[in-house]
Amino acid sequence: MKKILLVDDNKTMLIFMAKVLSKRGFDVITASDGMHALQVLEDRPDIQFVLSDWMMPEIDGIELCSRVKSADYGRYLFFMLLSGKDDKESIVSGINAGADDFVVKDTHVDELVARIQAGFRTLALHNEITTKNDALDNAYATMKKDLESAGELLKRLLPTEKTMSGVELSYVSIPSAQIGGDMLGYMNLDEEHVAIYLLDVAGHGVSSALLSFSVQQSIAVSSGHSSIVKTAIEEPPYYRVNQPHEVLKHLNEQYLSDDLNLLYFTMVYAVLNIKTGKMAFSSAGHPPLVWLHSLHGDAELIGQESFVVGAFDFVEYETSYIQLDPGDKVWMYSDGITEAEKGSEMFSEEGFRKTVVQLNEQPTTLQTELLVNRVRDWQQAEQFDDDVSVLVVEWKGNPEREQLCNMKLSTKVNAQFFK
The missing domain is CATH 3.60.40.10 (PPM-type phosphatase domain)
Incomplete structure (x- = not known):
């Protein structure tokens, strides 16, 4: 089942969105704010999809996105921002923070689900490429070791x-x-x-x-x-x-x-x-x-x-x-x-x-x-x-x-x- 970390400081919205997405076949894990979300992501390395509200106390959606999208975070996440704003400046701010997608809160649930599914397809492609790259890295490491051994053998001649x-x-x-x-x-x-x-x-x-x-x-x-x-x-x-x-x-x-x-x-x-x-x-x-x-x-x-x-x-x-x-x-x-x-x-x-x-x-x-x-x-x-x-x-x-x-x-x- 596809796992989603849903982050929102509004408890009513959190329960509602979790119920809607669960009915559509997603495994929804919730977090009440940005700090809580970071802790959940640390405890649950199997989560790769984050759907986060923008406006939250202490760590808002933009800050949360910046942190988990930083180069030293350690793993790749697909990050979707939810916001009540639908202006160009807000969209640009979200994308600059590293968000992969930006959704207005009043978007129809069918469109939201379709965009989430698209996000999971992107994740699947990323994971496939990562797996292949890891295999190539392992093959390269093996080849490098073999070449070093061959080089040592030639030196002995x-x-x-x-x-x-x-x-x-x-x-x-x-x-x-x-x-x-x-x-x-x-x-x-x-x-x-x-x-x-x-x-x-x-x-x-x-x-x-x-x-x-x-x-x-x-x-x-x-x-x-x-x-x-x-x-x-x-x-x-x-x-x-x-x-x-x-x-x-x-x-x-x-x-x-x-x-x-x-x-x-x-x-x-x-x-x-x-x-x-x-x-x-x-x-x-x-x-x-x-x-x-x-x-x-x-x-x-x-x-x-x-x-x-x-x-x-x-x-x-x-x-x-x-x-x-x-x-x-x-x-x-x-x-x-x-x-x-x-x-x-x-x-x-x-x-x-x-x-x-x-x-x-x-x-x-x-x-x-x-x-x-x-x-x-x-x-x-x-x-x-x-x-x-x-x-x-x-x-x-x-x-x-x-x-x-x-x-x-x-x-x-x-x-x-x-x-």
Whole structure:
């Protein structure tokens, strides 16, 4: 039954109106004044419809309406004002106080009931919308929690070790949303070769993150027939390390888009021989690498013109080679850092290259974080509009030679000690 709180300081009118409305099928609860009405509403949260007289002592209908229609009241009420006045000024005052409807006391009971029924239809619509909004809020909260969990999972896929035999590495990965489409990593392929990669999936959100996760898992398989980073052969060591362009070709075939899947990604994949310092790399629509030379302290952009991965089936990739000297560093990054904006100006690849040179005297393990903070200071904003990933690898020299030198030095020191 539809509940109405009827408020009137005139006891005769209160009894009469309650009787009339009860006969029309309404559950009528009465209050003798505004203060009493507020108490009833506090005790009866199930009441959503108020039919109140205007002229009452202490708290009149206008004041009562203002209170229950205030933003901090706590629940929505449909408020109908009853008045003996029928002038424009009275109607405007009632509406400004928040009243949903205004009825003159001598209105025919059929019209009054019809307008009350209309008020309950408005309430029903409001309650339905509120219920749906609550459901959406709950769904959003669940999705947010799931996205946060997914974001944490993706973070766990990032490398934890910052040093490997013959190399030192550092990286920063910052998604622009809860989960992003960037992914980076590195791993030992064997005793001589280290693979390093960075990819940037187009777009943001769940689909981009899932694709980056899938690609990372594809690269992580380093043995067996399903590996794309090695190929099994019949002679010892029974495998060969695949060239970077072969890895990109495998990925392009595996993740080729169709009418239902339009995702693609840019990527750079490199293989470093930690004994010789020779690095092979292949790029798929990705920003150029930055090669910092330790001997003279300058840096250059190196890259290739090529198509992204997953968009076209006719693409051929190529492998390029560079010879690193001990202390040389190679930087990889996503365009979220170089396309950071300050007004109409972008940080740019050249700005990235110059910053790499400026930071060269800092420890390698700190350089990526320092570089990202430089860009934040430059754009005068903490947040980035796109995912940001930056990775640097420094070749320390042949680890076996370094170990041999250390052994010779240790032998000499020991000989002097026991002389």
